Amino acid sequence: MKALLALEDGTLFPGRSFTGPAEAVGEVVFNTSMSGYQEVLTDPSYCGQMVTMTYPLMGNYGVNDEDVESDRIQVRAFLVREYQEYPSNWRSKGSLAEYLTAAGIPGLEGIDTRALTRHLRVSGAMRGALSTRDLDPHSLVEKARQAPDMLGLDLVREVTCRRPMLWTEGNPSPIEGGLEGFRWPERPGAWRVVAMDFGVKYNILRSLAQRGCTILMVPADTPGALIDRLDPDGLFLSNGPGDPAAVTYGIASIRDQLGKRPIFGICLGHQLIGLALGGTSFKLKFGHRGGNQPVQDLTTGKVEITSQNHGFCVDMGSLAEKDVEVTHVNLNDGTLEGLVHKRIPLFSVQYHPEASPGPHDAAYLFDRFIALMKRHRNPKPQP
Structure with missing residues (x-):
């Protein structure tokens, strides 16, 4: 046809x-x-x-x-x-x-x-x-x-979960009764992670679960006050579509959470962290999409072959006075691929460590999140 x-x-x-x-x-x-x-x-x-x-x-x-x-x-x-x-x-x-x-x-x-x-x-x-x-x-x-222009377009509302979900046995499962009276499942030694769902990929959740995380997925517009009430060990910010600057509700929630608990962001989550810290974003000419993007870890000098899918980027220069250290750069165009905050437990990357094109070049990032939660974990009261 x-x-x-x-x-x-x-x-x-x-x-x-x-x-x-x-x-x-x-x-x-x-x-x-x-x-x-x-x-x-x-x-x-x-x-x-x-x-x-x-x-x-x-x-x-x-x-x-x-x-x-x-x-x-x-x-x-x-x-x-x-x-x-x-x-x-x-x-x-x-x-x-x-x-x-x-x-x-x-x-x-x-x-x-x-x-x-x-x-x-x-x-x-x-x-x-x-x-x-x-x-x-x-x-x-x-x-x-x-057709709608991608610049200024909020597509997160089309892909985020409509209600909170627990990642259970490799699938998201609705929580009976919602978050009213929610109690974390009793799993001794498990890390309690709230994952803000801006359009999360399942393999990210699999990667966290394999490292002993109990994962509660929440909608993208979940306010910081509710995250405080859930009191997780760490906050994960997922990938997602569209222009990060249009996701103002997500930026506000992230800004509220800065310094309260360890935060790890991937892709759109990384961009939203940059904006929450006071930076700016811009649209790339044709984006980074594929499984062969070379990224250098500036802390070790090593080069990772990464999987990427994004059309926007955080302006590196806009974070110059924000207590932020650039940790990763794209070797094709020199754009920002990773950052860490100098004072609070927060880091993020633009690429997808769960996609494993290297195949395991970037798996250490999930382990880094676990280590960060371990370092900052508060004892939980016994029921």
């Missing part, structure tokens, strides 16, 4: 749908990973975006029930060079086309993904519209221009 992708600058990319009739709009971005398309599709940080993969073959190993990072597909569309119709893998439970179609998400193949990626690198990520119904270039370009 013929399809057309139109960018807001008038550039056109013809292709064909492998998921049936469809129409969608969103910011068009590219990801340089060679595999992991199911993780990409279900990553909440991609909410509002149409993703093209630079690796040409997609769908070859199908989909399964384990490789998901949230409870649903998050992308607005999936753009590939060549779709593999017949998957071959012992873990496969179905095809990529079936997976996308069941969720109502368009899948386009035959797109010149190399040309599209080069165009986005030169001109920057931009809004796009795709359709199998409307193949008129002028009409489709106008639809792209009418």
Whole structure:
């Protein structure tokens, strides 16, 4: 079935749908990973975006029930060079086309993904519209221009949990009766962690749980006063989509929590920490998305191969007078990738240590959070 992708600058990319009739709009971005398309599709940080993969073959190993990072597909569309119709893998439970179609998400193949990626690198990520119904270039370009601009867009409200959840046996579970009268499960030696859900990836929660954490997920607009009442050993700030400057409620809660307990932020959580500390953020030209981003740890000199997915960045210069030490930088463009506060128990990174492209280059960050909670843990009263 013929399809057309139109960018807001008038550039056109013809292709064909492998998921049936469809129409969608969103910011068009590219990801340089060679595999992991199911993780990409279900990553909440991609909410509002149409993703093209630079690796040409997609769908070859199908989909399964384990490789998901949230409870649903998050992308607005999936753009590939060549779709593999017949998957071959012992873990496969179905095809990529079936997976996308069941969720109502368009899948386009035959797109010149190399040309599209080069165009986005030169001109920057931009809004796009795709359709199998409307193949008129002028009409489709106008639809792209009418799509919401990512700058200033709060997408966290679309992906955060609607009510508090406990991470139990590898899945989020609703809390009976909510937080009224909530008591932490009795697990001797466990670390009590409140995770502010700005669009958290499941593998982050798995990584914390593997290190003995009891994790309470709370909505992104949870106020600091409620976190105080929950009295966790540590506060985790998750990844998520959109412009961090638009998440004013999250910034306010984080600012309230500064210095009260150890805080660890990843991706959007890192950006929100920067803003809560008085810094500023800016939109990257085409973002960092893929599993091959080189980051240097300035404290050791070591280089980590990292997985990343973000389109905004904290301005390093804006934190110069904020008692903040820069710990990590991106070796491709020199942007800020990690920070630690000099006086309070707080650190954050822009990249995803749980995604393990290195494969274990950045796993120490979760251990650092555990060590920070151990150092600052207050004895809990016995029930």
